Amino acid sequence: xxxxxxxxxxxxxxxxGLAEGKALxxxxxxxxxxxxxxxxxxxxxxxxEIRGERLSRKVLVFPHGKGSTVxxxxxxxxxxxxxxxxxxxxxxxxxxIASGCIISGIPLLIAPxxxxxxxxxxxxxxxxxxxxxxxxxxSGSRTRP
Amino acid sequence: xxxxxxxxxxxxxxxxxxxxxxxxxxxxxxGARGLVAIRGAHISGVSYYSIGAAGAEFLExxxxxxxxxxxxxxxxxxxxxxxxxxxxxxGGTIRNQRRIVESFRAIGAETTLSCTPYEGHRPSPGEHxxxxxxxxxxxxxSMLGARTNRExxxxxxxxxxxxxxxxxxxxxxxxxxxDVRVEVEVGDIDEAMAGALGxxxxxxxxxxxxxxxxxxxxxxxxxxGLLAAASxxxxxxxxxxxxxxxxxxxxxxxxxxxxGHRIGMDEIEETREQLSCDSSEPDSxxxxxxxxxxxxxxxxxGMIGDGKFDKPVFIFTSREIGGLAKELGYVDVLExxxxxxxxxxxxxxSGLRALGLKRPATNSAKACFYLRNTMGLRPxxxxxCECLRS
Numbered sequence: 457x458x459x460x461x462x463x464x465x466x467x468x469x470x471x472x473g474l475a476e477g478k479a480l481x482x483x484x485x486x487x488x489x490x491x492x493x494x495x496x497x498x499x500x501x502x503x504x505e506i507r508g509e510r511l512s513r514k515v516l517v518f519p520h521g522k523g524s525t526v527x528x529x530x531x532x533x534x535x536x537x538x539x540x541x542x543x544x545x546x547x548x549x550x551x552x553i554a555s556g557c558i559i560s561g562i563p564l565l566i567a568p569x570x571x572x573x574x575x576x577x578x579x580x581x582x583x584x585x586x587x588x589x590x591x592x593x594x595s596g597s598r599t600r601p
Numbered sequence: 602x603x604x605x606x607x608x609x610x611x612x613x614x615x616x617x618x619x620x621x622x623x624x625x626x627x628x629x630x631x632g633a634r635g636l637v638a639i640r641g642a643h644i645s646g647v648s649y650y651s652i653g654a655a656g657a658e659f660l661e662x663x664x665x666x667x668x669x670x671x672x673x674x675x676x677x678x679x680x681x682x683x684x685x686x687x688x689x690x691x692g693g694t695i696r697n698q699r700r701i702v703e704s705f706r707a708i709g710a711e712t713t714l715s716c717t718p719y720e721g722h723r724p725s726p727g728e729h730x731x732x733x734x735x736x737x738x739x740x741x742x743s744m745l746g747a748r749t750n751r752e753x754x755x756x757x758x759x760x761x762x763x764x765x766x767x768x769x770x771x772x773x774x775x776x777x778x779x780d781v782r783v784e785v786e787v788g789d790i791d792e793a794m795a796g797a798l799g800x801x802x803x804x805x806x807x808x809x810x811x812x813x814x815x816x817x818x819x820x821x822x823x824x825x826g827l828l829a830a831a832s833x834x835x836x837x838x839x840x841x842x843x844x845x846x847x848x849x850x851x852x853x854x855x856x857x858x859x860x861g862h863r864i865g866m867d868e869i870e871e872t873r874e875q876l877s878c879d880s881s882e883p884d885s886x887x888x889x890x891x892x893x894x895x896x897x898x899x900x901x902x903g904m905i906g907d908g909k910f911d912k913p914v915f916i917f918t919s920r921e922i923g924g925l926a927k928e929l930g931y932v933d934v935l936e937x938x939x940x941x942x943x944x945x946x947x948x949x950x951s952g953l954r955a956l957g958l959k960r961p962a963t964n965s966a967k968a969c970f971y972l973r974n975t976m977g978l979r980p981x982x983x984x985x986c987e988c989l990r991s
Contacts, residue, residue: 470626494655525645525733525753526652533655535613549630555755558623559615559659 461582461591465571467545470554472585473563477542478596479579480514481572482506487523488530488556497539515581516541517572521550531556543583545590547572565590615659616666620759624766627756633767637729641673642761643718644710645733646754648680648951649698656754657697660704663758670761674710675718677734677754678892678917678947687943690952708762714945715919717892719745726847729772731760736829736891736967742839743828744821746847748772751838771838779812779841779852784860786815787869791984792823796966797873799827801864803834804872812856814843822897829891830966876969877982883962883991886910887980889917890948890968895925902931904989905938913958914940917948949975962988 484505486492491501497511511534521527531553534540543563546553557564563585571590575581578596583589628636646652652660679698681690702712713721716734719741724730726746732738733752741747750770752760760766770776783806785798795818802811818824824845831837841852888901893916901916916935918926923944926932932942946952948963949971962981963969972980983991 470630494653524651525755526656528753528755529646529652529656529659532613532615532659536658551627551630551753551756554626554630555623555753555759558626559619559755561613 461593464574464590464592465567467565467567467571467588467590469585469588470549470564470566471557471562473543473561473583474585475515475543475563475583476593477513477515477581479575479577479581480506480509480511480516480541481575481577482516482518484518485520485522486518487521488527488552489524491523492530492534494530494533495537495539497534510539511541512539513542515543515545515583517545517575519569520546520548521553523552525552527552528556528559531560531562535560535562543585545572545583613662614666615663617668617762620668620762623756623759624763628767631767631769633769634773635768636765637768637772639672639731639760639764639766640728641724641730641732642670642757643675643677643730643732643734643737644705644754644757644761645677647677647701647705647714648947649694649701650680650951652701652754654697657701657704660701664704664707668762669709671764672761673722674761675713675715675721676705676710677716678714678951679945681952682943682945687941688952688955690955694952710761713919713921715892715921716947717894717919720892720894720919721921729766731757731766733757735832738838739828739832739840740825742771742777743841743846744824748777749838751836777810777839777848777852778855779857780809781806781811781862782857782860783811783813783862783864784815785813785864787817787866789817790823790869792820792826792964793966793982793984794869794873795823796826796830796964796982797869797876798864799830800834800876800966800970801869801872802840803831803837805862806835806837808836808838810837810839810841812841812843812852814860816842816845819845822894822900825891825894826965826967830970833967833970873966873982876966876973878960878973878979879981881960881979883912883960883981885912885958885961886914886988886991887917887948887961887963887968887972888915888965888985888988889943890963890965893918893922895922895929898922898926898931899929901985901989902934904986905934908938910939910989913956914938915943915953916940917943917946920944948972962991964988
């Protein structure tokens with residue numbers, strides 16, 4: 457690829473694949489079961505910091521999952537409807553998120569918190585899930601070159 | 602949606618290969634020592650109220666791939682007995698519940714629809730199994746000496762179709778040794794208090810494995826209630842109880858020498874009071890969390906005699922135990938007294954709430970916790986005898 461960008465770090469690959477999308481960041485854990493509408497991908501958990509956001513085609517960055525193990529199926533439902541995140545980056549391995557991403561074909565990386573701290577909301581992110589590379593192509597305020 | 606995404610979505614077809622990838626990811630993520638051959642599986646996430654349309658869709662897609670389980674596989678309760686539909690749940694929900702059960706049947710699982718998979722066929726000591734349903738996990742590890750972590754519905758399903766699971770946690774013998782020694786200083790307590798004791802152990806020791814001495818009772822149904830409550834309160838997968846559990850001789854040699862913790866009657870009573878709403882008259886009786894065994898059905902039948910209930914009574918068990926109880930004449934006695942025997946479903950993940958019960962009495966500490974915290978009811982925790990007299 458000829459596109460320039462800042463490589464912000466290497467990550468552990470749980471589910472491989474290539475993806476690109478705008479970063480959506482939550483410092484709070486996410487429960488997909490009960491916390492995300494399985495048909496639209498809208499965050500619906502009361503009081504959640506990204507409540508009202510839509511996950512569709514975003515590179516979703518959050519520390520780890522929480523809540524019911526049924527959350528894996530919600531990711532599957534989103535993927536079937538084409539409204540799943542383009543990729544997920546977590547700080548910690550979580551069996552619910554990992555299971556959901558595997559059955560749904562959503563690239564999933566685990567990156568250290570200090571790398572995640574360099575991603576800003578709206579940044580255009582490219583994930584290379586073959587080697588675990590995260591690249592910031594452009595910040596949220598600028599358009600893509 | 603661009604072309605690549607459209608391709609990916611249409612290519613979403615879960616298969617045995619998907620499930621193998623899942624097991625490998627869980628192995629890597631858990632830091633397991635490779636994989637272990639699994640001999641039996643029990644799957645949770647069966648009620649339509651629990652997994653919803655998303656789960657039903659996944660199970661249907663997986664079944665359509667033609668994948669079959671490679672071992673004896675049982676499943677947790679659904680939201681209702683779809684044949685009798687005793688609480689009059691809407692037709693749409695019943696149809697979806699049926700789709701879920703059919704998918705499990707298609708992949709070769711036994712649709713037992715019960716939370717007590719140890720009733721039909723007991724895994725042997727040391728056998729590696731992949732069970733979801735926390736109360737069954739702690740029972741298998743503690744009472745049977747079988748080896749299972751607390752699986753999710755989907756990880757148990759993946760083990761069932763691949764024959765393998767990540768080798769960590771409870772599968773590794775060394776991890777099953779007691780971490781703490783607890784001396785319980787009480788006499789012969791009833792099952793409600795045994796449940797409160799379990800809840801207290803689960804709350805206090807989290808994922809640590811206790812070696813508990815001083816328990817005087819020997820009835821299996823009291824142990825079942827104690828273990829179910831412990832696994833409700835926290836992630837605890839195993840409790841060694843002196844004189845009762847499967848690996849006790851082995852565990853005793855590895856337990857810390859001095860009892861670092863003591864639990865007395867006052868603390869257990871305090872826990873029972875926290876779980877229970879004792880203030881007002883119960884409006885119903887709910888028994889069978891976990892599902893009643895045939896011994897418990899017999900016990901309840903014996904207590905009733907010629908009596909009749911003045912409030913709704915629901916008794917939850919498996920279809921298999923229910924059938925046996927019918928043959929033995931227990932069901933006739935219970936139904937004559939006004940009780941309803943409910944099969945294929947569960948107090949928590951069922952349509953029970955549609956009946957508008959507010960203050961059920963139950964002998965299950967686990968049920969009390971969920972009735973109170975997730976269903977917003979005001980349950981009373983008391984022993985079977987007190988429940989039936991309430």
